[in-house]
Amino acid sequence: MQCGPNCPWPSPPAVIRSDIFALQIANLRKRYRRLDALRGVDFALSEGERLAFLGPNGAGKTTLIRCLAGRTRPTEGQILVFGHPINAPGVRQSLGLVPQExxxxxxxxxxENLRAFGKFHGIGRRELRDQVEWALEWTGLRDRADDLLGGFSGGMKRRVNLACGVLHQPRIILLDEPTVGVDPQSRQRIFAMLDELNDRGASILLTTHHLDEAQQRSDRIVIMDQGRVIADGTIEDLVRQTVGKSRMIKMRVDRPLESPLVFHGDGEHVAPRSVGVAGQDTFETRIDDVTVSLGRLIQSVRHSGYSVSDMEVQSPSLHHVFLHLTGHELRD
Ligand SMILES: Nc1ncnc2c1ncn2[C@@H]1O[C@H](COP(=O)(O)OP(=O)(O)OP(=O)(O)O)[C@@H](O)[C@H]1O
Incomplete structure (x- = not known):
């Protein structure tokens, strides 16, 4: 899926400047009748950056993308594209939308689909021919170029949908759940396609429900809830700001517990708590600071007359961060 020597996309900039903002959003608000879908959203997307927007259903992710793509008018706020107001002439051409539906x-x-969308984007005839050829290679669908889309799988349609949104070579690509309803193999393929555009300098903003996708496929993560940005940073930033040094510990002891263990270790101001269930030889517990409290937990086990047979310290993931911030699972 390489673009190849005849790739019609512009060469990537020699240096991607992370200090240049592809998008700057300030105090973006959208009100639908009595419902505030966006309540003052602020964030920036740097040139060449891959930014994932996460949030539970109804958080406002689609509304945000629609505001950026000009599909709906914000009630208030400012959107700058490479420093220019989004409504200035020619500015929207820098944006490509890949909608969820x-x-x-x-x-x-x-x-024919590619040609039709190319015309919507106002691409000239000769350029359109090159772009369609490129898109057929890029999507891996050259051998299906003349087949009707009606018979395609969901994953293949997603790839065509993606190509239709970027035929005009936008510098910023907005994707609303680009992998919704596709199998893991197609997801991989779609991300490989996006990586290729990112390598050529495109900045990418996508919404997703897949925590693993956000964690593995983006440089930065923005978490939205109820129309607001509630966290913004790299996964390391988010872990530090939320779960910090606390870790989930899974422990197995040498025989079933006669009664729950009393754990004294989670800091001077925290009351002792009981851990584990009588009759079971494994338990899970969260400790505040792994560097201090893990030793104390092991001591508590020993003082109660047991020995540790096995132990697992779980690294904090985006899942823990999300739960910490929103108090519920992503699909709630
Ligand atoms: N056209 C509309 N008219 C009225 N309310 C709307 C409209 N579009 C969205 N909403 C409401 O705005 C809020 C935000 O919706 P939005 O679709 O942006 O959330 P989302 O984070 O994309 O959710 P999901 O993950 O389910 O796609 C929701 O309460 C939704 O019902």
Whole structure:
């Protein structure tokens, strides 16, 4: 899936400047009748950055993308694209939208769909021919170029949908749940396609429900809840700001507990707590500071007359951060 020597996309900038903002959003608000879908959203996307937006259903992610793509008008706020107001002439051309719902024609072939979307983007005839050829390579669908889309799998349609949104070579790509409803193999393929555009300098903003996808496929994560940004940073930043040094410990002892253990170790101001269940030889518990409290937990086990047979310290993940911030699972 390499773009190849005849790739019509511009060469990547020699140096991607993380101090140049592709997008700057300030105090973005959107009100639908009596509902505030966005309540003052602020963030910036640097040039060449991959930013993932996470949030429970109804957090405002789609509304945000729609505001950026000009599909809905914000009630208030400012959007700058490479320093220019989004409504200035020609500025929107820098943005490519890949919507969540598939916006394709089932009764047209892959090539015809690509041509139709290229025309919507105002691409000239000669350039469009090159772009369509590129898109067929990029999506890996050259051998299906003349087949009707109606017979395609969900993953194949997603790839065509993606190509239709970026045929005009936008410098910023907005994707609303680009992998919704596709199998893991297709997800990999879609991310490989996005990596290729990112390598050529495109800045990427996507929304996702997949915590692993956000963690592995983005440089930075923004968590939204109820129309607001509630966290923004790299995964390391978010862990530090939320769960910090606390860790989940899974422990197995040499025989079933006669009664729960009393654990004294979680800091001077915290009352002792009981850990584990009578009759079971394994338990899980969260400790505040692994560097201090893990030793104390092991001591508590020994003082109660047991010995540790096995132990696992779970690294904090985006899942722990998300639970800490929102108090619920992503799919709630
Ligand atoms: N056109 C609309 N008219 C009225 N309310 C709307 C409209 N679009 C969205 N909303 C409401 O705005 C809020 C935010 O919705 P939005 O679709 O942006 O959330 P989301 O984070 O994308 O959710 P999901 O993960 O389910 O896609 C929700 O309460 C939704 O019901």
């Amino acid at each position: 598939l916006a394709l024609y089932d009764d047209l072939t892959t090539r």
